[in-house]
Amino acid sequence: MEKAYRVKKSAEIEFIMKNKSSVGDGSFVIYKLVKKDETHFRFAISVPKKYGNAVERNLMKRRIREIVRSNHFLDGLDFFIIVKPKAKELNFQEVKIDLEKLFARAKINKG
Template identity: 55%
Template sequence: MKKEYRIKKSSEIERIVKSKKSKADRYFVMYYNKNHENTHFRFAVSVSKKYGNAVKRNKIKRQIREIISKCDIKTQSDVFIVVKKTTGNLLFQEIQESILNLLKKHDIYEVKK
């Protein structure tokens, strides 16, 4: 993923969370906000230290980035994903299904062909 697709500043993440547009399931919380300043989507992933050691946290972040990169996300949107501790030992397919369902709930997901 290119740097322009990532949200790095905590102030931008706070703005997304304050928009109060969120959907959640057993494994993830996804915050969404339209951003008319950008011409593309951006996203950030947060994994608590309670989830596990650095290897586990980085693995789940890599998997989520891969899932997001395979999607066509509608332009001018910011997405912030929080990984819950219950995600534990999910398979990649289960993580993908959960993330895609949350993207569909926000109506920002299209399948690449």
């Protein structure tokens, strides 16, 4: 995933959370912000320390990045995915199913 598709700055993430609409379940929360001037979507992922050690947190981030890479999202959209500790119980397929359901509920998928 190219760096142009990532939200990096703390101020941008805070802006998404303040001016947002959100959807969630027990394992994930997605905040989204529609921006008219962007030509592609951008995203950020947060996995808190409560989730587990660095290896476990990085594994979850890699899984989410792969799921985001394999989906098609609307242009001009920033979204922020927060992982809850409950997601630790899920395997890759369950994470993919849960996130795709949330993407559909948030109406950020193209298809």
